[in-house]
Amino acid sequence: MTRIVYVNGAYKRYGEAAIHVEDRGFQFADAVYEVIEVLGGRLVDATRHLARLERSLRELAISPPMRESALLHIIGEVIRRNRVRDGIVYMQVTRGAGPREFALPGPDVLPTLVVFARTQPRGRADRLAETGIVVKTVPDNRWERCNIKTVMLLPAVLAKDAARRAGAREAWFVDSSGTITEGASSNAWIVTAKGVLVTRPLGQEILPGVTRATVMDVAKAEGLRVEERAFTRDEALRATEAFITSATNIAMPVVTIDGQGIGNGLPGPLTRRLRSRFHQMAEISAV
Ligand code: PMP
Numbered sequence: 215m216t217r218i219v220y221v222n223g224a225y226k227r228y229g230e231a232a233i234h235v236e237d238r239g240f241q242f243a244d245a246v247y248e249v250i251e252v253l254g255g256r257l258v259d260a261t262r263h264l265a266r267l268e269r270s271l272r273e274l275a276i277s278p279p280m281r282e283s284a285l286l287h288i289i290g291e292v293i294r295r296n297r298v299r300d301g302i303v304y305m306q307v308t309r310g311a312g313p314r315e316f317a318l319p320g321p322d323v324l325p326t327l328v329v330f331a332r333t334q335p336r337g338r339a340d341r342l343a344e345t346g347i348v349v350k351t352v353p354d355n356r357w358e359r360c361n362i363k364t365v366m367l368l369p370a371v372l373a374k375d376a377a378r379r380a381g382a383r384e385a386w387f388v389d390s391s392g393t394i395t396e397g398a399s400s401n402a403w404i405v406t407a408k409g410v411l412v413t414r415p416l417g418q419e420i421l422p423g424v425t426r427a428t429v430m431d432v433a434k435a436e437g438l439r440v441e442e443r444a445f446t447r448d449e450a451l452r453a454t455e456a457f458i459t460s461a462t463n464i465a466m467p468v469v470t471i472d473g474q475g476i477g478n479g480l481p482g483p484l485t486r487r488l489r490s491r492f493h494q495m496a497e498i499s500a501v
Contacts, residue, residue: 218295220288220329225295228330237326239308242316243366245326246270247306250289251461252298252331257289258461258496262424267305270363275318276309279327290501292331301334302462306365339463343489346469346481347383349456351447352376354387354395354419361418370398384458386450386471393444395419400458400466401426404450405484412449415442425459425492432488432495447471455482465489 219231226232239245248267251258264282271278279285289303310323356369373385377398385398394402395414401423403413411433416422433440450456454477456468465488467481476482 216296216330216332218292218330220292220327222326222328225291231328231330233308233326233328234311236314237308237311238319239306239326239365241314243364244274244276245306245308245365246274246276246363247304247365248363249461250303250305252293252301252303253336253493253498255293255299255500257303257499257501258493259424259428260286260289260499260501261497262427263461266363266422266424267307271307273359273362274309274364276307277321277325279307279325285327285329286501288327288329289331292329293501296331296333298331298333300336301332303329303331305329308365334462339466342383343464343466343481343486346467347458348381348470349384349386349397349458349468349472350377350380350382351386351388351394351472354389356387358418360395360420361416361422363421373398382470384468386447388447389419392446392448394447394450396421396423397458397460400460400463402450403429403457403459403465404445404453405455405457405482407454409454409484410439410441411484412441412443412445412453414444423459425461425464428492428496429459429465429488432491435495436487436491438484451476453477455485457482457485457488464492 216228218225221231248263250263306328308326310325312319312323352373377385387395456476457465467485
């Protein structure tokens with residue numbers, strides 16, 4: 215449950231927190247966001263998440279609402295005021311509010327900042343990881359700047375709904391050449407018969423996942439081989455393991471894709487290993 219939300223300089227009760235009706239985040243999805251895992255009241259991989267937030271803002275020329283140290287202070291306050299031990303903290307920065315106009319506003323329009331936090335006991339994801347999840351593939355109909363973490367999430371919302379209606383928990387986007395780009399809200403990975411981890415290289419077609427980067431660090435420390443290359447849906451169906459990475463899922467086994475079992479249909483040993491070592495490798499910082 216979220217009790218307190220930070221909005222533009224004030225800590226508001228959840229039911230009373232609000233932004234302007236002409237906020238550009240609301241009207242144009244002219245906004246970026248981040249989700250950071252909270253573990254034992256501390257932040258997981260904050261440096262990488264805040265660096266990505268800064269990059270997203272820079273790519274869209276939205277002014278940072280404040281210095282990183284001030285943002286971290288607010289993040290800490292929101293976590294404490296919501297008494298979150300294990301869960302997530304969400305932050306969103308929009309280009310601000312003003313009379314609806316496509317043209318970008320001048321410097322007098324200040325960015326909007328919203329921060330909230332929510333408890334999400336780790337047990338649920340851990341139980342899900344015991345059985346693994348089902349994935350459905352869908353055509354990738356997103357724009358060409360998926361490396362920016364914008365709130366323009368309608369394609370992901372619809373893809374996840376199509377997945378849910380097919381009994382799947384995550385959708386994997388497939389581009390026009392038949393290769394998997396990424397999940398609707400995660401990065402996509404497979405393991406080959408030779409035990410090589412494969413995930414798409416960074417580029418405009420995917421979000422540079424923070425969990426993806428840290429899982430790569432874990433893989434290297436474990437002496438596992440990682441190949442950054444595109445893989446097709448067919449190759450994924452023939453893989454020995456598949457999994458997704460995201461801040462809330464860590465490394466989550468994928469056991470079925472489009473109705474077909476992956477490997478022996480159970481969470482794979484390498485995915486389990488990456489998942490269990492993840493928090494030893496991640497940066498865990500107090501706020
Ligand atoms: N790709 C997309 C499209 C996402 O929405 C997310 C999660 N926000 C990810 C990948 C995973 O990113 P991260 O590991 O930083 O949570």
